[in-house]
Amino acid sequence: MADKDEDAIRGTSVEATQIETDLSDETQDFRLLNHLNFLTDTASSSLPKRGEKDFEPNPTEFQADVLSASRQAMHNALAHPRLHNPNTQVIGIYAPEGPAPPPGVNLEDVSKFGGKGLNLHPDACVCVPIPKGQYFKTMGQADRWNRIWLLPEEALFLVERGSLDIRWPTEITGAADGEDAEELSIPMSLQAAYACFIGRGGLTLERYTVFTGLRRTGYAALRAPGWDDTQAESSMDRNQEHVFRYPQRRGAGLVGVLSQVFNWVRDPFCTASTTAGPAVGCGMHRNYVDVYRRLAMIPWYDPSLAAERDPLDTMPPFRVVFHIFKPSTPIKKTALPPPDFRIAVVNTRETTSIPTLEQIGTLLESTPLDPPRGEKMQRMLYMRLRNGYRNVILAVVDQGIVSYLRLADAAFGKEKLYETQAPSSASKRNGNYRNKKR
């Protein structure tokens, strides 16, 4: 009897519908990973198909076996060690105090070159003396001694993917001096790397999760000027000033609308007046465009007129913290191209509501104007509206799960439907007099 039941279950489990296609949306069956041969050839391995799931647990052994196989596969995949081939191993050294010249170089010599003398990001905390490999094209900063300094998120990401071996500095672990020190430096564990790097220089776990999520899929992510949350307080006064000037920035604004009304009243050829008579005015109307134009009395917001704001005027967390570059964008670390996307990171446990209009407004105005361009955009109205004139991406992190939302400043007022040529379907009806006239 039991066998019969099991057969029935086996039968139904295959029928599971596959509606969703986004694999990362749900927990995946790690058994699928077994088909990939990691240690031999990772280049040829492609992603497995979505696993099939059951509706609910039942007391069959078959189900228990499958579950334990899944768990075992997950265990194996997660237990896989991070190994470094001695020939390609890249070693970094943790510098808890931030960038410093190599030992043996006098600090006074260095200070001649201004500032801390190194011209490096003050949050950089891992030094790679002999950089090799492709990762340093989009990560890290080189100093005068050709060493690469990595920011905490960059270092942590490289450790995590098994591409970097970070060592504790000998000052901390206190190894013996001389050549012995090199041999006795202790490799940092993943746990130690998290403990040392998360929380350092404004790097929250949420920001790091977003950073790695994008890096893994090939995007380059670099810190934006708005990275530092603490700069919010210092610019408080300026912030208020901007709030005061707010109405002016809203497109035509109040003044604009009023002047429009005045122009309209003084227009000698216009017989229209809302106080006395129809809004469109009495008289001869020779085409619809004029009529519609007269009817357009409600002021609207023109995003292309809004002035740009300093990124620091925004309110954290609704502030751009990462500039994202597509894999196809060539990146030169010294002369960065404009970013393809701008991302603000929001932690759901700290910010439980959606942003207010003011927060969205300032956030959008802190990004440069990005009007819809290209032949396709010209042609397609809805793509144009969706693209908007400014845009920003919100990465909402809910306990490690990231959802991306794109906010764009759409300009419905700019799309005057009565002025656009009717689509080809209308012109097929040949006898349409109105269309021809236009």
Place this chain on the structure above:
Amino acid sequence: MDNPTLPIPISYISGRYLLFSIDAVTYLRREHHICGVLIGTLSQLPQQNVFLGLPLELMPEEARLLVDKGVACIVDEAKAHGGMESLAEEDRRQYLRELESQGLHASRLLSDRRDQNREQVLKKLDEKSRAKALKAKEKKEDKDVSSPASEAKEEPLDLVAPEPTTSTPASKNTGRQQAMGVTPATSYPPLPQPNSSQHLPPPEVPLSYPLFAHLSTRGYFLSPGLRFGCQYVAYPGDPLRFHSHFLTVSSEWDEGIDLMGIVNGGRLGTGVKKGFLLGGPQKSRDEAESEAERVESVRTFSIEWAGM
């Protein structure tokens, strides 16, 4: 899968709760239905977001539940890693030796596997060439025996193929074995396990904790649910194998609920073939002495869209 020693230390890093030990992760999943969210990169497949690796991020609710059960404790990792400074010379050397032996073991495994693969490939090649030669011979025998010159030409082919099987693996195998560098997942060892006086107090939890604990003790697997429009997604079994049944939202007993919220939740849940589960403790934080008391008083309601 070894059972870890209890209580399991949960790393508290910059306000978040993380697990780095694979044994702890599997154990908690199997025995306590705690899944967490994997946020790390799998080093063997680093260019995708479908399968992720350690560390495992725990919700404060999950960490709290484990601490209340006495299964886990919270360790301030930044403080604990200050212990690297006071590591004894002896321990350090021993730890490095251990890592080196691990590295050697790994490189031996790798080279073994490489050899196996090579042998397999060569065997295949060998079989192929042998089959070819056999065919050629048969053909020739069929055709004529009167062309000894061509046979002499064919002969070397037969000899060349098997040769590599004897020479290449031998020459590589005896080569020096270098230890692979290893990045361990956890820092224990070399750090000593922190004693109970160094443990942090149980995590602060949001108001929804009682509902979370209530469902968890009834065997549900819960994971963060904002992506699906709720607080927690409740699975009847391990999410590895089962689809979720409920979209869960917690509410305080005296808290007003917007009717539209219920309608939205009900429609959303029904749309994805899940129930919309609304619940919460009957006692507020002022009325109850402890969270445990609140957990006792939880009631739950499931809302489904009948769709007439």
